[in-house]
Amino acid sequence: MVKNKQVQATINASTSFGDYMKHRPDEPLKIAATKGKATEYAIPLKKGADNASLKKAVDNALQEMKNDGTLSKLSVKYFGSDLTTPN
Structure with a gap:
């Protein structure tokens, strides 16, 4: 929607x-702001x-995967980055 100029x-x-x-x-898109607290899943x-x-x-x-680095x-x-640890 941003790319098609439907929204800013x-x-x-x-x-x-x-x-x-x-x-x-x-794509010429970027993150303008982030929320301080991570969303839990x-x-x-x-x-x-x-x-x-x-x-x-x-x-x-999940704990084993976190411990051995697989989850990361x-x-x-x-996702292009490690989302397994708090910001």
Whole structure:
């Protein structure tokens, strides 16, 4: 919308902007301002004992990926920067 001059600015998650710019690095767009606090994301799971082991497995896998650097590498690969640590 900015590119087509329909609006002067938009509000987007940095992940969306990073992905867009990764695929279109020559676009004359920039971040004008950022919010000081990072947005938290979650993986929704159905409540209940049936999913307790799934939640634990997901939590463990994410922690292992964070510890060994995989999560950071994936963030850079898909979003253009490491979004796994606070600003």
